[in-house]
Amino acid sequence: MFPLPPFLPLAELEVGKHLYWQIGDFQIHGQVFISSWLVIAALLAVVVAGTRKLERDPRGTQNLLEFLWEYIRNIARDYIGEKAYRDWLPFIGTLFLFIFVSNWGGALVPWKLIQLPSGELGAPTADINTTIALALLVSLAYFYAGLSRKGFRYFEYYVEPTPIMLPFKIVEDFTKPLSLSFRLFGNILADELVVAVLAFLVPLIVPLPVMFLGLFTSAIQALIFATLAAYYIGEAVHEEAH
Amino acid sequence: MDSITSAASVVAAGLAVGLGSIGPGIGQGTASGGAVEGIARQPEAEGKIRGTLLLSLAFMESLTIYGLVVALVLLFANPFAG
Numbered sequence: 001m002f003p004l005p006p007f008l009p010l011a012e013l014e015v016g017k018h019l020y021w022q023i024g025d026f027q028i029h030g031q032v033f034i035s036s037w038l039v040i041a042a043l044l045a046v047v048v049a050g051t052r053k054l055e056r057d058p059r060g061t062q063n064l065l066e067f068l069w070e071y072i073r074n075i076a077r078d079y080i081g082e083k084a085y086r087d088w089l090p091f092i093g094t095l096f097l098f099i100f101v102s103n104w105g106g107a108l109v110p111w112k113l114i115q116l117p118s119g120e121l122g123a124p125t126a127d128i129n130t131t132i133a134l135a136l137l138v139s140l141a142y143f144y145a146g147l148s149r150k151g152f153r154y155f156e157y158y159v160e161p162t163p164i165m166l167p168f169k170i171v172e173d174f175t176k177p178l179s180l181s182f183r184l185f186g187n188i189l190a191d192e193l194v195v196a197v198l199a200f201l202v203p204l205i206v207p208l209p210v211m212f213l214g215l216f217t218s219a220i221q222a223l224i225f226a227t228l229a230a231y232y233i234g235e236a237v238h239e240e241a242h
Numbered sequence: 243m244d245s246i247t248s249a250a251s252v253v254a255a256g257l258a259v260g261l262g263s264i265g266p267g268i269g270q271g272t273a274s275g276g277a278v279e280g281i282a283r284q285p286e287a288e289g290k291i292r293g294t295l296l297l298s299l300a301f302m303e304s305l306t307i308y309g310l311v312v313a314l315v316l317l318f319a320n321p322f323a324g
Contacts, residue, residue, distance in 0.1 A: 179304070186307035189314065220300045227297070 019119040029127055031116055036124040039101050072096055072226070079230035084149065084237045088230070091141055095134065096226035099125055103188055103218030107211065123188050123218075131185040135177035138229045146236030154236065180228060187221045243323040251320055255313035262309025266302040273298055 019030035050061035058066050072093040076085040080092075106123020114121055124130045146154035158169045191214035198207040243251075277295040281288050315321075 179308075182308055182311050183304040186311040186314075187304065190307060190310055193314075217300070217303075220296060224297065224300050224304075 017119050019116050029119070029129065031119045031121050032124050032127045032130055034116075035105070035111070035121045036098075036102065036130065039098065039105055039124060042105070043097055043101055068097070069093070075223075075226055076230050079227060080234040080237065084145070084234075085230075088141070088145065088233050092226050092230050092233075095138070095229055096222055099134070099184065099225050100219060100222035102130075103222055104215065106188065107191070107214055107218065122192065125184055126188040126192055128181065128185045131181040132177070134184070134225070135181035138180060138232060139173070139177045141229070142232040142236040145233045149237045150239075157236070176232060180225065184221055184225055187217055191218060243320065247320070247322055251316040251322070255316045258309040258313045258316070259306070262312075263306050266305045269302045270299055273302065 018032075019034075020027050021030040021033070022028075046061065047065065050065040054062065073085075073089060075096070076089045076092045080088055102123050102125045106126060111121035125134075146157065150156075158166050194210055195207050195214060198210055273295060277291050280291050
């Protein structure tokens, strides 16, 4: 709608242009699939390489993976609680690592070198469909966590401490995925847009600090997404002391 | 889209980001001020305070980002474009 000059050096400002794939009646955004498959492949490769030969004194990749595991375990334990966190550790860890590697991959890998017929490769999380899918997964996860742990007593949570809270808690179930997905999508897209606009105005050096700021915020966004997912699950499995 | 819709969309996009930044700006200022006070009073707790501060700053920032998402929708995916 607002075409920018085509001589942008590295980043092109393409909002709303996609590589469409047709599957049945659905049109899907191909570039998001390609980049998320690349992210998944990179993560799998690192994890497989790091756990191939386990040693008592971790070195190299194994050391990194153990550090990551401890980091994610701390998040899960702090927010879900000592009793239930083990069941949800893989979920939280997957969310954190996928979002983190997506965000940084979108910023650090020179995707422009790979030409697509239309659209551009980039962070999968800069597409609202990805973030909404992740946020809905979190919704399903905390409903499942609550129902499987407490059965139908889970719905007591909606009328605690008073039944007046009922409408607010129901609305909360809808606003949770909305805010989760918009927060991640907006932050990542905003980073890309700010860098693109600055690179358009001053192509040299000036965008660099903003790029570093973008790396920082996208790491924090991954942490926030994982933390909030853990917090929602923890809220659902939390046992009230009666 | 006709000119009045595009003009209104551009103005609304500007307002969405501009007005949406006021509240989080004040909030981030208050939070950072509180953190600085806490660090001055208890320098040994700096690491913990910094971590919490960054997390809460990111939460506040996401409020501005909601405004930005609305602005981006108005500019690039306007539902009233017709």
